[in-house]
Amino acid sequence: MKIFHRYLFLAFIISVLAGCSAAPPSVKEEPAQSEAVTTPAPVVEPVKEPEPKEAMPSVKQEPAKPAVPVKPAEPKQEAPVRKEDPPAKAEEPSVKPEPVIEKKEPAAKVKPAPAEKKQEVIAEFEGVTITKETYDLTKTEMEKIVENLNRITASKDYSQWLKFLSEDYKQQYSQALTLQKVSEALPVKGIKLKSLRDYFTYVFVPSRQNVRVDDIKFVSPTRVDVIMKQANVSLLVYGLENIDGTWKLIPPKL
Numbered sequence: 001m002k003i004f005h006r007y008l009f010l011a012f013i014i015s016v017l018a019g020c021s022a023a024p025p026s027v028k029e030e031p032a033q034s035e036a037v038t039t040p041a042p043v044v045e046p047v048k049e050p051e052p053k054e055a056m057p058s059v060k061q062e063p064a065k066p067a068v069p070v071k072p073a074e075p076k077q078e079a080p081v082r083k084e085d086p087p088a089k090a091e092e093p094s095v096k097p098e099p100v101i102e103k104k105e106p107a108a109k110v111k112p113a114p115a116e117k118k119q120e121v122i123a124e125f126e127g128v129t130i131t132k133e134t135y136d137l138t139k140t141e142m143e144k145i146v147e148n149l150n151r152i153t154a155s156k157d158y159s160q161w162l163k164f165l166s167e168d169y170k171q172q173y174s175q176a177l178t179l180q181k182v183s184e185a186l187p188v189k190g191i192k193l194k195s196l197r198d199y200f201t202y203v204f205v206p207s208r209q210n211v212r213v214d215d216i217k218f219v220s221p222t223r224v225d226v227i228m229k230q231a232n233v234s235l236l237v238y239g240l241e242n243i244d245g246t247w248k249l250i251p252p253k254l
Contacts, residue, residue: 119132166249180193186202225238
């Protein structure tokens with residue numbers, strides 16, 4: 001189309017130039033004839049415009065195909081950044097909840113640790129402290145002694161019994177006055193005790209069958225009472241004293 005317009009413009013220029021050269025000289029000198037300028041162009045055969053096909057045989061003008069619209073490249077869409085929604089405001093209740101008052105429960109008693117429990121004081125005598133550890137060890141010793149005495153009473157072994165007696169025990173139950181008092185207290189009347197052996201046979205053996213150690217009580221740092229519980233009653237069955245490192249039977253106070 002641009003070439004066609006160029007040829008049309010050239011044809012117009014050529015026609016104007018041809019008209020100017022063919023006009024008579026009077027037309028140029030007389031100004032009155034200037035009106036002819038406004039008249040239609042002189043009868044001069046205009047030069048025919050060369051057809052585009054003949055002028056440019058090598059160029060074939062094909063109808064322009066409609067341009068295929070090219071879609072512009074879509075910009076890469078980045079992953080939309082998720083905007084965190086602002087935390088929704090909790091609707092305030094119309095009625096304010098009453099404050100919860102925690103009830104303070106009484107503090108539970110804390111049991112002492114094993115190490116602390118061993119150092120727990122059981123008894124104290126003039127600066128001498130008896131701890132729980134000492135109590136447990138002494139009770140274990142008493143259980144062994146009572147076990148031996150149970151075998152002695154079951155077999156009525158007088159000679160072995162003497163090994164467990166302190167000198168005070170032997171002297172007291174060898175005295176005539178003591179034996180008389182014990183004889184009078186026996187449930188079986190008519191028995192008169194005359195010696196330590198009689199006391200062992202008629203008093204100790206019948207009253208010391210199957211003794212057990214339910215508890216012990218420190219009377220002093222070296223003296224212990226062996227207690228057996230029977231029908232919710234605490235019975236004093238033995239009194240022992242540590243003499244020169246050995247536990248011996250000591251007589252009760254009459």
